[in-house]
Amino acid sequence: MNKEELKQLESESIYVLREAVGQFKNPVLLYSVGKDSSVLLHLARKAFYPAKIPFPILHIDTAYKFTEMYEFRDSFIKKIGANLIVARNEIAISKKTSPKTHGLEACCNLLKTQTLLAALRENSFDAAIGGARRDEEKSRAKEKFFSFRNSLSQWDPEIQRPELWSIYNGKVKSNESIRVFPLSNWTELDIWHYIKDEKIPILSLYFAKERKVYFKNNTLILNNHTLDEENVEVMNVRCRFRTLGCISCTGAVRSDADTIDKIIEEIKNVNFSERNNRLIDSNLKNSMEEKKRTGYF
Amino acid sequence: MSINEKENPFLKTHKRSKLNFVTAGNVDDGKSTLIGRLLNDSNNLTIDKIDDIKDVKNGLSVLAHASDGLAAEREQGITIDVAYKYFSTKKRSFILADAPGHLRYTKNMLSAVSRASLAILLIDASKEIQTQTKRHAFLLSLFKVPKLVVAVNKMDLVNYSEISFEKIRNEFIAYSQKLRIDSLEFVPISALDGDNVVHSSQRMSWYKGSTILTILENTYSEGDCNLIDFRFPVQCVSHNKDSNFLLGRVESGSVKVNEDILVLPSRFQTKVKSIVKMSSEGKEVMLNQASFLESIAISLHDKVQVSRGDMIVKVDNQPKSLRLFEAMLVWFGEEETKVGREYIIYHSHNETQICIENIKYVIDVDTLSKAKSTSINVNQVGRVVLRASSELYIDEFQNNKSNGSFILIDPITYSTIAAGLIIDKAKLSSMVSNDSQSNQNSLDVKLISKKNKPQTLWLTGLSASGKSTIAREIEKKLSHLKIDVFWLDGDIVRTGLCKDLSFSKEDRSENIRRVSEVAKLFNQAGVFCICSFITPFEDDRILAKKTIGEENYIEVFVDTDLEVCEKRDPKNLYIKARRGEIKNFTGIDSPYEKPIAPNIAVDAGSRTIEDCVEQIMAYLGEKVL
Ligand SMILES: Nc1nc2c(ncn2[C@@H]2O[C@H](COP(=O)(O)OP(=O)(O)OP(=O)(O)O)[C@@H](O)[C@H]2O)c(=O)[nH]1
Ligand SMILES: [Mg+2]
Numbered sequence: 001m002n003k004e005e006l007k008q009l010e011s012e013s014i015y016v017l018r019e020a021v022g023q024f025k026n027p028v029l030l031y032s033v034g035k036d037s038s039v040l041l042h043l044a045r046k047a048f049y050p051a052k053i054p055f056p057i058l059h060i061d062t063a064y065k066f067t068e069m070y071e072f073r074d075s076f077i078k079k080i081g082a083n084l085i086v087a088r089n090e091i092a093i094s095k096k097t098s099p100k101t102h103g104l105e106a107c108c109n110l111l112k113t114q115t116l117l118a119a120l121r122e123n124s125f126d127a128a129i130g131g132a133r134r135d136e137e138k139s140r141a142k143e144k145f146f147s148f149r150n151s152l153s154q155w156d157p158e159i160q161r162p163e164l165w166s167i168y169n170g171k172v173k174s175n176e177s178i179r180v181f182p183l184s185n186w187t188e189l190d191i192w193h194y195i196k197d198e199k200i201p202i203l204s205l206y207f208a209k210e211r212k213v214y215f216k217n218n219t220l221i222l223n224n225h226t227l228d229e230e231n232v233e234v235m236n237v238r239c240r241f242r243t244l245g246c247i248s249c250t251g252a253v254r255s256d257a258d259t260i261d262k263i264i265e266e267i268k269n270v271n272f273s274e275r276n277n278r279l280i281d282s283n284l285k286n287s288m289e290e291k292k293r294t295g296y297f
Numbered sequence: 298m299s300i301n302e303k304e305n306p307f308l309k310t311h312k313r314s315k316l317n318f319v320t321a322g323n324v325d326d327g328k329s330t331l332i333g334r335l336l337n338d339s340n341n342l343t344i345d346k347i348d349d350i351k352d353v354k355n356g357l358s359v360l361a362h363a364s365d366g367l368a369a370e371r372e373q374g375i376t377i378d379v380a381y382k383y384f385s386t387k388k389r390s391f392i393l394a395d396a397p398g399h400l401r402y403t404k405n406m407l408s409a410v411s412r413a414s415l416a417i418l419l420i421d422a423s424k425e426i427q428t429q430t431k432r433h434a435f436l437l438s439l440f441k442v443p444k445l446v447v448a449v450n451k452m453d454l455v456n457y458s459e460i461s462f463e464k465i466r467n468e469f470i471a472y473s474q475k476l477r478i479d480s481l482e483f484v485p486i487s488a489l490d491g492d493n494v495v496h497s498s499q500r501m502s503w504y505k506g507s508t509i510l511t512i513l514e515n516t517y518s519e520g521d522c523n524l525i526d527f528r529f530p531v532q533c534v535s536h537n538k539d540s541n542f543l544l545g546r547v548e549s550g551s552v553k554v555n556e557d558i559l560v561l562p563s564r565f566q567t568k569v570k571s572i573v574k575m576s577s578e579g580k581e582v583m584l585n586q587a588s589f590l591e592s593i594a595i596s597l598h599d600k601v602q603v604s605r606g607d608m609i610v611k612v613d614n615q616p617k618s619l620r621l622f623e624a625m626l627v628w629f630g631e632e633e634t635k636v637g638r639e640y641i642i643y644h645s646h647n648e649t650q651i652c653i654e655n656i657k658y659v660i661d662v663d664t665l666s667k668a669k670s671t672s673i674n675v676n677q678v679g680r681v682v683l684r685a686s687s688e689l690y691i692d693e694f695q696n697n698k699s700n701g702s703f704i705l706i707d708p709i710t711y712s713t714i715a716a717g718l719i720i721d722k723a724k725l726s727s728m729v730s731n732d733s734q735s736n737q738n739s740l741d742v743k744l745i746s747k748k749n750k751p752q753t754l755w756l757t758g759l760s761a762s763g764k765s766t767i768a769r770e771i772e773k774k775l776s777h778l779k780i781d782v783f784w785l786d787g788d789i790v791r792t793g794l795c796k797d798l799s800f801s802k803e804d805r806s807e808n809i810r811r812v813s814e815v816a817k818l819f820n821q822a823g824v825f826c827i828c829s830f831i832t833p834f835e836d837d838r839i840l841a842k843k844t845i846g847e848e849n850y851i852e853v854f855v856d857t858d859l860e861v862c863e864k865r866d867p868k869n870l871y872i873k874a875r876r877g878e879i880k881n882f883t884g885i886d887s888p889y890e891k892p893i894a895p896n897i898a899v900d901a902g903s904r905t906i907e908d909c910v911e912q913i914m915a916y917l918g919e920k921v922l
Contacts, residue, residue, distance in 0.1 A: 141364070
């Protein structure tokens with residue numbers, strides 16, 4: 001990896017972030033506390049420096065996130081002085097909605113997609129900036145930097161706006177919106193190199209250590225007291241997370257990589273894609289496309 | 298073909314950026330299959346992805362599904378929108394855009410093309426070249442993609458025959474002569490079986506060129522950046538304590554702290570006070586300068602009102618400020634456009650109204666001819682005159698891709714309905730060349746594909762031997778190939794640079810000395826130079842060769858008999874010399890020493906000018922460029 005490549009990616013992302021602020025009345029940045037979000041937030045600070053980030057940060061909290069994520073989120077946002085909005089589907093959470101009660105898709109839809117859409121509506125956000133990358137998944141590979149959403153927040157990959165040169169058409173009518181993806185061209189490896197070079201603070205869940213886990217559909221799930229499944233066989237496994245979502249649906253990978261350098265080496269040689277351990281993604285062949293069509297990002 | 302890195306250290310340092318490339322060509326010619334093959338054979342498909350592209354019915358891999366990721370695409374076996382894929386080899390990283398081939402998705406294809414440094418155009422070897430293939434080739438040249446690789450695919454269907462390959466190759470060359478293509482290469486492949494994609498084909502041992510991957514690894518991607526004209530369109534302004542910061546990206550050229558700048562449209566002149574960035578620790582980093590494609594924040598010395606869409610430029614290098622200008626439009630709208638229609642234009646962060654003032658012609662992609670038309674239909678390309686409701690600060694697309702391009706937006710639906718490329722009125726015919734009868738052959742194509750090192754072609758010969766005529770033709774050919782070229786002619790030099798010189802032996806030497814020095818300077822500035830001078834003395838030619846540098850000096854002896862020259866005598870000089878009215882005239886009362894070892898000798902007395910030009914071009918193609 002060379003510095004020139006990262007410099008170009010950084011510059012492109014900053015350009016896109018500034019376009020979002022230049023073109024929209026009320027943009028928001030979606031922050032999931034994961035590695036891509038952390039890079040995105042760092043880039044947003046750079047893009048508007050020496051001023052503060054000129055838009056709020058939105059976290060969609062399903063209540064099933066790892067404990068460490070909440071602590072990290074609050075301390076980091078406080079440190080950089082950003083304005084955080086936390087959105088939760090309190091009704092669904094109080095009714096104990098879970099993958100077990102509703103199934104993977106419905107749970108994800110209620111706690112994530114619907115919560116997101118409600119938060120966007122309530123705050124009249126006309127653009128939502130997200131850290132999704134094209135390299136992550138086959139339908140995301142089709143995304144534009146400025147991705148049009150209709151008045152129901154739906155994505156229609158068959159009639160996307162063309163995107164010529166670096167001219168982004170963010171014109172929308174009321175209720176329509178744009179999802180902005182500044183990290184479109186970054187790969188997982190780029191993200192880690194950048195985290196290393198820029199010394200971006202990152203959750204310890206990404207680093208290997210011995211954790212208490214159990215098997216679910218061939219995936220290593222962290223043993224957690226709030227969501228304990230019955231009759232699971234808990235083991236001690238040295239592992240780490242490549243992506244982070246909800247505890248019960250995000251698998252860990254066996255790994256010895258306890259430093260960034262080791263993570264980089266691991267990714268270079270790995271023979272599985274990044275989101276392979278997300279139960280929800282691999283559940284159906286086109287599950288990400290389906291979710292995106294309904295408004296997920 | 299690999300380019301020698303040692304020769305150009307600049308290119309070497311820039312080589313390490315990711316290469317953006319795109320696939321193009323007619324529907325079903327195998328673009329997505331090639332991508333799948335490329336990813337698979339370069340070990341860039343993970344186990345789960347290999348699993349994902351297996352056909353549910355028969356369990357066989359469908360390579361195209363590696364990039365055709367939408368459910369509808371897989372069902373219909375067709376690409377709908379561009380898929381972006383990322384992969385790397387030991388040598389390099391790539392961003393690849395797999396574009397759709399279907400006419401209906403031309404706008405999607407162009408989204409990918411507009412960002413590409415290289416395009417692979419696939420052509421099905423078992424068919425004739427289709428209109429859609431021609432349309433893509435035309436669009437690639439219109440959008441100035443610096444390098445084109447034509448992959449003649451499905452060679453397995455034509456028994457890996459060299460003749461079939463040559464047929465397509467010649468057919469394409471015949472078509473592409475009317476296009477501006479900087480660099481062109483042909484590779485016979487089978488995307489399905491992998492021949493010449495990552496691995497050389499055993500079955501096509503007649504093909505001696507590189508595989509697709511080797512070409513990709515060795516292509517320079519910075520060929521078309523504009524490092525000269527500083528343009529900084531402001532994206533937004535951030536207000537901070539005592540100063541305002543202008544946020545944006547340097548779209549071309551570069552800028553330094555303390556340099557004089559001009560703010561458009563206010564035309565306020567001031568200086569750059571600071572250029573800042575944030576360090577990884579959240580601290581301020583002051584830069585002395587910033588260049589091409591850097592995203593920066595600038596503060597100015599004076600308090601000036603600046604807002605989004607304003608442009609910062611240098612006082613002595615300004616874009617044109619125009620309301621009326623010409624452009625090529627690629628039309629995407631389902632509804633045709635006509636004179637008088639109004640749209641929204643986005644250009645360099647500026648948004649304003651625009652009206653179609655005139656439609657000059659539309660282009661027939663089959664023949665590349667221009668046809669009169671009163672409308673431009675979906676997927677057509679036409680040349681228009683536009684009138685903006687406020688001034689725009691524009692450059693020509695040819696010189697500045699970023700400030701020479703724009704999009705049109707439908708004022709009702711807000712969808713993007715056209716891509717626009719600004720043309721300078723002075724260079725009316727440059728987008729599509731007019732001289733369709735120019736008899737370029739395949740040698741020329743070879744010329745284009747090699748990176749040229751500027752040299753000097755020195756034509757020596759008697760007065761009226763044909764030097765200037767040949768020089769003019771060579772100049773045309775080279776500039777057609779987009780090689781920067783300058784022609785120095787004896788008659789012209791004698792009216793300026795050397796007007797103080799006579800035709801004595803000493804002054805003839807001085808004349809040649811001055812011209813050689815000038816030629817050397819042109820070469821150093823990256824310009825190919827053609828000199829047409831009688832240069833009658835071997836000593837002077839040796840001097841020219843030394844001055845210009847032996848490796849850069851190509852001597853052409855325009856060998857026409859004195860009799861022939863004297864008979865032609867276009868300027869009546871021979872008659873005058875015979876009468877004694879002119880002294881020291883070469884061939885009459887001053888000697889012409891025939892060159893001892895010219896690089897090329899052309900017989901311009903008995904052969905046609907075309908033949909001579911072709912002979913010289915052949916030499917250049919083989920040995921030099
Ligand atoms: N025999 C043979 N068939 C090929 C070859 N390459 C591709 N094909 C077949 O051609 C068909 C179309 O291939 P695709 O890769 O989907 O074509 P495409 O150019 O991507 O098409 P669009 O994206 O829809 O424009 C498929 O059935 C492929 O298997 C080849 O080298 N040989
Ligand atoms: Mg395809």
